[in-house]
Amino acid sequence: MELLKEIKTNKTNQTRIGEVDFDHLEFGKFVSDHMLVCDYASGDWQQPAILPFADISLSPATLALHYGQTVFEGMKAFRMHDGRINIFRIEKHYDRFVRSLDRMCMAVPPKDIFMDGLRELVKLDKAWVPGQPGAALYLRPFIYASEARFGVKISDQYRFIIFTGPVPELYANPIKVKVENKYIRAAKGGTGFAKCGGNYGGAYYPTKLAREQGYEQVLWTDARENKFIEESGMMNVMFVINDTLVTAPLSDSILDGVTRDSLLTIAADLGYTTEERPVSVEELEKAFHEKTITEAFGAGTAAVVAPVRTIHINGRDYHLPQYSAVSLLNQLKQKLENIRAGLEEDVYNWNTIV
Numbered sequence: 001m002e003l004l005k006e007i008k009t010n011k012t013n014q015t016r017i018g019e020v021d022f023d024h025l026e027f028g029k030f031v032s033d034h035m036l037v038c039d040y041a042s043g044d045w046q047q048p049a050i051l052p053f054a055d056i057s058l059s060p061a062t063l064a065l066h067y068g069q070t071v072f073e074g075m076k077a078f079r080m081h082d083g084r085i086n087i088f089r090i091e092k093h094y095d096r097f098v099r100s101l102d103r104m105c106m107a108v109p110p111k112d113i114f115m116d117g118l119r120e121l122v123k124l125d126k127a128w129v130p131g132q133p134g135a136a137l138y139l140r141p142f143i144y145a146s147e148a149r150f151g152v153k154i155s156d157q158y159r160f161i162i163f164t165g166p167v168p169e170l171y172a173n174p175i176k177v178k179v180e181n182k183y184i185r186a187a188k189g190g191t192g193f194a195k196c197g198g199n200y201g202g203a204y205y206p207t208k209l210a211r212e213q214g215y216e217q218v219l220w221t222d223a224r225e226n227k228f229i230e231e232s233g234m235m236n237v238m239f240v241i242n243d244t245l246v247t248a249p250l251s252d253s254i255l256d257g258v259t260r261d262s263l264l265t266i267a268a269d270l271g272y273t274t275e276e277r278p279v280s281v282e283e284l285e286k287a288f289h290e291k292t293i294t295e296a297f298g299a300g301t302a303a304v305v306a307p308v309r310t311i312h313i314n315g316r317d318y319h320l321p322q323y324s325a326v327s328l329l330n331q332l333k334q335k336l337e338n339i340r341a342g343l344e345e346d347v348y349n350w351n352t353i354v
């Protein structure tokens with residue numbers, strides 16, 4: 001295998017950027033002009049190419065459609081206050097991509113194709129990176145089993161694609177969540193730590209039921225005993241109890257969130273005690289009774305933090321106090337945004353300037 005495969009670029013001569021109203025973006029609605037495509041076949045990655053964004057055609061026998069070998073990443077590029085563009089924590093996303101792919105027996109694209117591909121793509125479509133504070137260019141690298149063969153098998157062919165699209169800041173109104181103790185998201189020994197499509201498909205039904213009951217998301221509990229809190233919807237979940245930032249420890253049923261890691265790091269730097277340890281449903285109930293719980297929020301790339309206002313536990317709604325600018329979740333969000341925007345020094349080396 002050659003060390004570095006040059007990325008061929010075929011630029012579009014018809015930009016669609018005029019169709020986008022950057023002051024009224026919607027999450028997931030717009031895709032930028034170009035995408036990167038790289039195929040794996042005959043035991044090797046082929047030459048990557050940047051092409052105009054377009055539909056792909058698939059055989060109905062494509063393995064990914066039947067047996068679920070699909071893995072994705074979700075990350076963002078930001079326009080900094082001085083106009084430069086920065087991809088946030090590219091290395092950590094690549095490392096997680098590799099872990100997800102290994103778990104799903106899928107081919108791993110070389111790091112330089114991932115890194116250079118993202119950089120080239122973002123550079124080419126830099127006009128699509130919004131300048132509005134909090135808005136970003138969402139980057140979606142993903143891989144699927146592309147071999148057309150309908151017997152159950154590990155695919156011998158894969159397609160790696162990266163596309164991007166501008167997304168607004170999500171102003172998250174505090175949400176109501178429900179502790180789920182019938183359905184589970186991920187089991188010990190399962191694929192919960194991998195960012196694979198199947199984890200999402202299986203979560204829709206319990207989430208739909210929760211919505212019908214008036215809750216926006218479920219708080220997933222462990223699959224064995226339904227005793228410990230794992231994640232909130234498709235985000236990691238964090239609590240402030242006794243002025244300490246607490247979140248479940250990483251395990252094979254918890255997604256190693258880049259936001260989770262970033263917020264833990266920032267909180268410790270701000271002088272807060274942080275704890276990665278099991279948080280039981282019982283502990284939450286007790287903390288509500290004793291009024292020692294002051295914050296609860298989801299943590300993920302899309303919204304950074306998603307504040308929770310109500311947690312439903314065993315037939316009862318417990319309410320969090322109102323959030324303000326000095327709530328830890330808002331302090332953490334602000335500091336993270338300042339680092340990304342270049343307003344505060346990037347002491348952790350999280351920014352990759354393209």
Ligand SMILES: *Cc1c(COP(=O)(O)O)cnc(C)c1O
Pocket residue numbers: 074195231233234235236255256257258259260299300301302
């Ligand atoms: C992507 C994801 C997260 C959040 O990870 P980030 O890297 O912070 O975006 C959390 N939980 C699940 C299940 C996820 O798929």
